[in-house]
Amino acid sequence: MKPLNLVTLLIFLAASAWALTRSETSVRKIQKGYYSIISPFVSSGSPIEDKISAFNQEIEHSQILSKKLEIAEAELVIMNTKIKQLQTLEKENIQLRAALDFKKRTPFSVTAAKIIRRKPSNWWETAHIDRGENHGISPMLAVIAAEGLVGKVDRPNNETSTVILLTDEACQVSAQVVGTHEFGILSGQRAQNGNNPMLRLRYLSRDSNVKIGQTVITTGKGELFHKGINLGTIVDVSRGALYTEAQVKPAVNFADLETVFVLIK
Amino acid sequence: MLLLAFLCGFIWDAQNTLGSPGGDPSIYTTPADQIRFGYSILLYFAMGFIMQGFQPLFRKGVWQLSAIVTGIATFAYLISEYLLINIVRGEFYFPARVFYQIWISAALTMICSPLLFLLLFKLAKLFDHTIRYDGLKKRYFRFNRNEEEETS
Numbered sequence: 120m121k122p123l124n125l126v127t128l129l130i131f132l133a134a135s136a137w138a139l140t141r142s143e144t145s146v147r148k149i150q151k152g153y154y155s156i157i158s159p160f161v162s163s164g165s166p167i168e169d170k171i172s173a174f175n176q177e178i179e180h181s182q183i184l185s186k187k188l189e190i191a192e193a194e195l196v197i198m199n200t201k202i203k204q205l206q207t208l209e210k211e212n213i214q215l216r217a218a219l220d221f222k223k224r225t226p227f228s229v230t231a232a233k234i235i236r237r238k239p240s241n242w243w244e245t246a247h248i249d250r251g252e253n254h255g256i257s258p259m260l261a262v263i264a265a266e267g268l269v270g271k272v273d274r275p276n277n278e279t280s281t282v283i284l285l286t287d288e289a290c291q292v293s294a295q296v297v298g299t300h301e302f303g304i305l306s307g308q309r310a311q312n313g314n315n316p317m318l319r320l321r322y323l324s325r326d327s328n329v330k331i332g333q334t335v336i337t338t339g340k341g342e343l344f345h346k347g348i349n350l351g352t353i354v355d356v357s358r359g360a361l362y363t364e365a366q367v368k369p370a371v372n373f374a375d376l377e378t379v380f381v382l383i384k
Numbered sequence: 385m386l387l388l389a390f391l392c393g394f395i396w397d398a399q400n401t402l403g404s405p406g407g408d409p410s411i412y413t414t415p416a417d418q419i420r421f422g423y424s425i426l427l428y429f430a431m432g433f434i435m436q437g438f439q440p441l442f443r444k445g446v447w448q449l450s451a452i453v454t455g456i457a458t459f460a461y462l463i464s465e466y467l468l469i470n471i472v473r474g475e476f477y478f479p480a481r482v483f484y485q486i487w488i489s490a491a492l493t494m495i496c497s498p499l500l501f502l503l504l505f506k507l508a509k510l511f512d513h514t515i516r517y518d519g520l521k522k523r524y525f526r527f528n529r530n531e532e533e534e535t536s
Contacts, residue, residue: 131386131429138394138422146401146421153398241462241485242469243400259406273403288473289402289416304412309473310466310482341411 147274154276214265230254230381232262235279242310244287246270250381251278259343261382267349267370268292268337269379280381285350286316286373293341294320294350296365297334301327305335305350305367316373318351323363329356335367345382385432393425417472419465427464431457443514447501455494462486 120128141149232248250256256275262282263269270284283290286307294305303323307316323329333353339346355366398421405415434457435450442450463486470476508514 127386131390134390135422135425135429138390138397138425139420141421143404147403149421150398150401153395238400241489242466243402245400245402258403283402289405289418291405291407291412291415293407293411304414306416309469309475309477310479310485341407343407 150274151276154274154279154281158276158279211265228255228383230256230383232280232379232381234282234376234379244284244290244307244316245273246282246284246376248280248282248379248381249278251276251280253277255383256280256381257383261344261348262379263348263382264371264376264379266372267351268344269371269373269376271343272381282379284373285318285369285371286311292344292350293338294335295338296320296323296329296353297336299327299329299333301329302338302340303365316369317354318367318369320353320365320367321362323365325358325360325362327356327358327363329353329363329365331356335365385436386429389428389432390425393422393428396424396428397421419468419472423468424465427461430464431461434460442501445505447498447505450501451494451497454497455490458493459486459490462489 230250232250232254234246235249236247238245238247248262252275256272258272258275260272261268262271268285270282270287270290272280273283274281284307285292285305288307288309291304291306293302295302301323303320305318305320308319311317320335331353335350335353337344337346337348337350349370351367351369353365354368357364357366401421402418405412407415435453438450438453466478466482466486470478
């Protein structure tokens with residue numbers, strides 16, 4: 120090997136060793152610097168993504184309309200279903216208004232935020248919101264939607280923040296099955312993707328009597344999340360030698376997430 | 385290559401590294417551990433090392449092999465990253481959809497890479513630039529010269 124190549128390789132190894140030995144505080148500073156540089160591009164990219172998304176939705180909508188024409192006889196049934204859906208939406212609207220009124224009814228304040236980008240990386244379930252340190256956001260704050268828990272703030276920048284979603288394995292929540300004394304740790308599953316992510320509720324007692332259809336909520340223990348936030352519904356239970364584990368369908372529809380609320384302590 | 389490997393790995397980790405899980409350790413007894421910041425630099429180095437080996441052929445205009453190697457290198461990168469996550473977090477878990485996700489990513493990279501190569505060749509031609517490669521230069525050109533002498 121030529122001396123120059125050897126020197127270059129040694130410099131590279133030294134730089135790699137430097138990067139690998141950074142403390143968490145240093146890493147956070149690096150990430151903050153990086154995101155302060157790319158933040159304007161992330162925000163400006165969002166309207167384009169919205170337009171593409173709207174275009175795709177428009178295509179899907181057209182396909183639905185053509186199908187409706189073909190099956191005219193079933194239209195009445197569909198309309199009745201839609202009326203029911205509208206009634207559900209009306210209820211959700213009331214719930215959303217109640218969520219917006221959180222500030223008056225609770226000791227903590229709530230900041231509404233828009234999801235501006237879902238990260239396309241392979242193994243991490245994270246999203247960017249359009250609220251950052253300038254809006255009072257700090258790490259570890261709970262992020263909710265009208266239906267339930269969305270995740271927690273991982274890294275606030277000046278104007279935006281990164282939220283680690285409940286569907287990520289690294290987002291763990293102390294959870295309780297409603298109507299029982301069963302407590303466990305709820306988290307996402309490794310490398311899951313698609314529109315129907317499932318959560319794992321682990322460390323339930325071995326003789327647990329949890330059943331499919333029961334609701335799971337936060338316990339308020341562990342210093343991260345407030346008590347009583349809806350997490351999801353049990354869809355499967357498997358009993359192991361040491362403890363029982365349940366599969367939980369999240370209360371929040373992560374495929375169609377636009378507006379969230381950050382609970383500020 | 386080393387500079388690119390460092391920059392790409394550094395930026396990738398700056399984008400994706402998660403913070404400490406936080407919370408009361410008596411409640412969250414088994415937090416999901418994270419891979420150290422900077423690991424991607426080494427993975428990018430490994431990818432670059434593989435690609436570098438095929439550069440003499442690439443210079444000659446044989447981009448097909450480089451396109452295939454791009455896919456292989458991407459596959460190797462993603463599978464290494466996933467295995468590292470498994471090692472750090474425990475509970476080895478390798479569902480079929482992970483393999484599907486990895487090979488689809490690698491295949492897409494392989495399909496798209498000729499476009500990038502085409503762009504590189506066009507730019508090189510436009511600016512009358514020759515991609516320098518000194519590592520195997522002597523051996524490679526000696527080999528070519530011998531071939532030419534034999535044919536003449």
